Amino acid sequence: MSENLIEVQGLTKKYGEFVAVNGIDFHVRKSESFGFLGPNGAGKSTTMRILAATSRRTSGEVSVLGRDPEIHGPQIRAHLGVVPQEGNLDVQLTVTENLYIYGRYFGLSSKFIRSKIDDLLEFAQLEEKRDTKVDALSGGMKRRLIIARSLVSDPDILILDEPTTGLDPQARHILWDRLFRLKEDGMTLLITTHYMDEAEQLCDRLIVMDKGSIMSEGSPAELIREHSTREVLEVRFGSEQNVRMAPAMEKFCDRIEVLPDRILLYTEDAEAVLEEIVGAGHSPKTSLVRRSSLEDVFLRLTGRSLID
Amino acid sequence: MTLLGTTRKVPKFGARYVLESQIRAMLKFFWLIAAMAILNPLLYLVSFGIGVGSLISQHIGPHGIDGVSYLTFIAPALLASSAIQSSMDETIFSTLEGFKWRKLFFGMNATPQTGNTIAGGVFLAAMVRTVIGVSVYSAILYFFGAMNSPHAYLAIPIAIFAGASFGAIMLAFASHVHNEDLFLTIIGRFLIGPMFLFSGTFYPLKSLPSALQIFGWISPLWHATELGRYATYGHQISVTMVIIHFAFLLVMLVVGLFFGFRQFSRRLAK
Ligand SMILES: Nc1ncnc2c1ncn2[C@@H]1O[C@H](COP(=O)(O)OP(=O)(O)OP(=O)(O)O)[C@@H](O)[C@H]1O
Ligand SMILES: [Mg+2]
Numbered sequence: 001m002s003e004n005l006i007e008v009q010g011l012t013k014k015y016g017e018f019v020a021v022n023g024i025d026f027h028v029r030k031s032e033s034f035g036f037l038g039p040n041g042a043g044k045s046t047t048m049r050i051l052a053a054t055s056r057r058t059s060g061e062v063s064v065l066g067r068d069p070e071i072h073g074p075q076i077r078a079h080l081g082v083v084p085q086e087g088n089l090d091v092q093l094t095v096t097e098n099l100y101i102y103g104r105y106f107g108l109s110s111k112f113i114r115s116k117i118d119d120l121l122e123f124a125q126l127e128e129k130r131d132t133k134v135d136a137l138s139g140g141m142k143r144r145l146i147i148a149r150s151l152v153s154d155p156d157i158l159i160l161d162e163p164t165t166g167l168d169p170q171a172r173h174i175l176w177d178r179l180f181r182l183k184e185d186g187m188t189l190l191i192t193t194h195y196m197d198e199a200e201q202l203c204d205r206l207i208v209m210d211k212g213s214i215m216s217e218g219s220p221a222e223l224i225r226e227h228s229t230r231e232v233l234e235v236r237f238g239s240e241q242n243v244r245m246a247p248a249m250e251k252f253c254d255r256i257e258v259l260p261d262r263i264l265l266y267t268e269d270a271e272a273v274l275e276e277i278v279g280a281g282h283s284p285k286t287s288l289v290r291r292s293s294l295e296d297v298f299l300r301l302t303g304r305s306l307i308d
Numbered sequence: 309m310t311l312l313g314t315t316r317k318v319p320k321f322g323a324r325y326v327l328e329s330q331i332r333a334m335l336k337f338f339w340l341i342a343a344m345a346i347l348n349p350l351l352y353l354v355s356f357g358i359g360v361g362s363l364i365s366q367h368i369g370p371h372g373i374d375g376v377s378y379l380t381f382i383a384p385a386l387l388a389s390s391a392i393q394s395s396m397d398e399t400i401f402s403t404l405e406g407f408k409w410r411k412l413f414f415g416m417n418a419t420p421q422t423g424n425t426i427a428g429g430v431f432l433a434a435m436v437r438t439v440i441g442v443s444v445y446s447a448i449l450y451f452f453g454a455m456n457s458p459h460a461y462l463a464i465p466i467a468i469f470a471g472a473s474f475g476a477i478m479l480a481f482a483s484h485v486h487n488e489d490l491f492l493t494i495i496g497r498f499l500i501g502p503m504f505l506f507s508g509t510f511y512p513l514k515s516l517p518s519a520l521q522i523f524g525w526i527s528p529l530w531h532a533t534e535l536g537r538y539a540t541y542g543h544q545i546s547v548t549m550v551i552i553h554f555a556f557l558l559v560m561l562v563v564g565l566f567f568g569f570r571q572f573s574r575r576l577a578k
Contacts, residue, residue, distance in 0.1 A: 054417055056577050073577075074318040074420040088415035090329075092336055101329040105419035107319020153316065153419070 003030050005157055005188055006051060011060035013046050020046045022212035023060065028157075028190065033183045035199045035206030036192040037294060039304065042209040044192035045085050048161045051190065052082050065156065078106060081150030085161040085192075087142055091135045095126055095145055098134055103152040116152060123178060124148035140171030147178065157188045164198060176201055196294035208294075208301055215301040220294055227300045228292035229254075231270040235277065235284035236262045245282070252276055257299055264296070318420040326421060326429020327436070330402060334437060345394075345441045349448045352386055353379075356510060357454060374512065376541050379454035384536025385509040386454075387445055387467035389529055394441040395475030398434035400495070403482035406430070413576060423573025431479055431565070438471035462539035470532030473557040476564025477528075483571040503527045508534070531556045 006028040013021040021043040028034040036044045049055035050062060053069035053076045062069055064076050089098050099120055103113035121127045124144040129137060137145065143163065150158060163179065164172040179202055183189055193199050199206050200220045208215040208223065216223055233253075237245045239261060246258045249265060252273050257264040267273045270289040277284065298304070319325060334341060361378035373381045406413035406426070416426050446464050449455045455463075478495075485491040506516065506523035507530040513521055524530035531553040537543035538550060 052418060054414070054576065074322075074422055077418060078316045078318050078420040080418070082418040084414065084418065086411065086414075088411045090333070090412055090415075091410065092333065097332070101325075101332060102415070102419065104325045104328055105322075105416055105421050107317070107322065107325060107420065 007063045009061040014058045031186045033189040035203030038209035043212040079156045081155030081158040083160040106153040120148040228296040229266040233265040233270040234288040322425035323428030327432045330433030383454040384463040385533040388470045388532035391467040391471030392474045395434045395438040395471035399479040417576045427572035457541040463536040473560035479568035
């Protein structure tokens with residue numbers, strides 16, 4: 001009995017002649033954490049903006065919370081929290097002031113907002129920075145503040161466009177922890193990312209997008225099962241040698257991918273394949289046995305790496 | 309089926325929340341704005357009103373221009389130009405700030421606010437600043453004895469009206485701007501400069517060669533100045549001209565708001 005908070009059919013967005021989103025279909029259920037994984041220019045932000053009722057679509061059907069964002073934009077936006085890819089905090093105001101004015105845009109009373117600010121600051125771990133100008137915050141702090149800001153109106157759906165891009169690993173982990181808490185509290189999350197680890201950690205279900213189209217859809221585990229093998233063996237023969245060694249490597253498994261710096265061998269048992277390779281007299285400079293990830297799914301689906 | 313609860317509504321008259329945040333932003337520059345509001349009139353009054361004014365009364369007589377003292381003559385023009393200046397500053401910079409420099413409008417637009425409410429809030433904030441600026445200015449004029457014609461106070465609403473008209477036009481222009489350097493150069497060099505020089509501010513427009521009088525005709529400042537002089541000390545103009553001056557400013561206001569609001573909405577919904 002899970003209801004769909006978002007339903008999208010044949011969504012297309014053109015900028016002039018250029019097709020940024022090309023007839024995509026998907027739906028998002030209540031309390032689901034739904035991801036959009038794709039490289040630069042895949043159309044993730046464009047899709048997000050249309051769902052957030054801040055951009056008009058060219059064609060297709062879109063329903064957010066049961067209504068058409070093009071007709072009921074303000075009503076829908078009253079129920080959304082949005083974390084845009086490009087920060088748009090008011091850097092001349094303090095942390096608290098930013099939370100406050102944003103709440104006011106929703107028409108919330110000063111009293112209500114003030115009662116929420118402490119919780120939001122705690123959530124964003126910015127209690128000590130409450131009266132600091134946003135100018136003086138680090139990238140990670142700004143990102144956390146934008147997320148806190150998006151929560152000021154108690155949204156039903158939280159839309160996050162690349163929440164952790166540009167952050168160092170530690171800052172990303174702090175953010176993931178915050179988002180994970182929201183997910184546990186039953187918040188419906190929409191997350192775009194080009195980090196497969198982020199998608200794997202946070203998303204119940206995701207679509208892989210490339211050049212405006214959906215390449216595949218499913219849970220991270222399903223996608224890996226469907227499009228990749230259980231394990232991957234990475235071998236490096238040195239930059240010049242990889243391409244030359246590729247034909248030889250093909251014999252050891254069903255599928256390989258040759259990247260500039262390494263060869264990936266897709267197999268159910270990577271250890272065994274490595275033994276065979278060494279047994280056959282090849283000597284890779286380094287080798288790595290690992291489980292398949294969404295990166296491999298993406299490589300399979302598009303022939304390209306996620307981060308270019 | 310609709311899943312939208314009734315708990316959260318779109319706020320009524322959302323522009324007031326945008327107004328509120330614009331004023332908050334203005335307060336960050338309170339001292340700068342206050343200093344400008346006070347120093348500007350002082351500079352003009354001392355240099356023109358008193359300097360030029362005493363020259364005129366020495367050489368032409370105390371009722372040298374238009375049958376009134378020079379201060380009385382320039383007061384409505386100074387008020388209107390200050391109103392135009394503050395509403396222009398506020399609409400242009402808030403709009404560039406919001407669309408380009410800090411992209412604040414895109415943040416506002418992720419809430420129930422719309423292009424219309426945002427444009428409305430920006431315009432209202434410019435009007436708040438204009439009203440305050442004009443009030444301070446007229447207090448200083450009063451102190452200098454430049455507001456002692458019987459209906460001098462009428463210059464205040466007329467100046468505010470002129471500020472609203474010009475602010476509306478600038479809101480519309482600025483909302484279309486993608487290359488702000490070019491825009492600001494054009495505005496500063498080719499619009500504002502000539503407008504202040506050729507609008508009959510410091511001497512009657514009639515004393516200019518007729519080719520240059522055209523600048524006055526297309527200048528809201530001239531129309532406002534003529535209206536102000538008519539209202540404050542009975543400057544001789546025909547009823548037709550009064551209507552033309554008024555209509556000019558009104559059309560500017562309506563056209564500016566129409567195109568401004570429309571472009572705000574379009575640009576935010578790309
Ligand atoms: N306002 C616009 N005008 C013209 N083209 C646009 C506009 N916005 C996006 N595009 C184009 O649409 C395509 C998709 O852009 P979009 O921002 O949705 O990609 P994305 O998946 O979010 O990429 P990234 O990972 O870089 O954020 C890109 O080729 C982009 O150049
Ligand atoms: Mg993007």
